Amino acid sequence: MTQERYDYAVMAHEMATGTLKPDGFTHRAHLGVAYEILSRHEVFEAMAIYAGGLRTLTEAAGVPEKFNATVTFAFLSLIAERMAQASYDSVEAFLTQNPDLLSKGLLDGYFSSDALSSPLARRVPLLPGTGRAGLH
Numbered sequence: 001m002t003q004e005r006y007d008y009a010v011m012a013h014e015m016a017t018g019t020l021k022p023d024g025f026t027h028r029a030h031l032g033v034a035y036e037i038l039s040r041h042e043v044f045e046a047m048a049i050y051a052g053g054l055r056t057l058t059e060a061a062g063v064p065e066k067f068n069a070t071v072t073f074a075f076l077s078l079i080a081e082r083m084a085q086a087s088y089d090s091v092e093a094f095l096t097q098n099p100d101l102l103s104k105g106l107l108d109g110y111f112s113s114d115a116l117s118s119p120l121a122r123r124v125p126l127l128p129g130t131g132r133a134g135l136h
Contacts, residue, residue, distance in 0.1 A: 047073065
């Protein structure tokens with residue numbers, strides 16, 4: 001079993017350069033790396049860096065189907081929103097004050113499971129909504 005990594009600034013650099021390895025890249029690490037990237041770049045630039053790095057990571061790990069544009073965009077939007085509303089001393093302070101981001105199912109309040117698991121959601125960020133027809 002691989003140990004979880006907590007060196008989020010280093011991991012953010014690795015993600016941006018396409019050298020991040022999947023070992024120790026837990027959900028918490030996803031959030032920590034997103035925080036680090038968002039704290040250093042304008043929001044849309046940060047989203048491009050993060051999404052590109054995550055896509056590279058999933059491809060290198062042999063699981064490109066795990067990349068989900070909707071989940072990525074939604075989490076980055078939530079993190080950026082919270083960062084804009086308050087000041088945090090560190091990633092750990094941010095995560096401590098926003099524990100819901102660590103919860104499984106956080107996006108269930110925004111998206112149906114069918115929408116989130118759709119091929120379309122994997123390719124492009126969907127907006128929250130119900131009753132989407134033709135999700136392929």
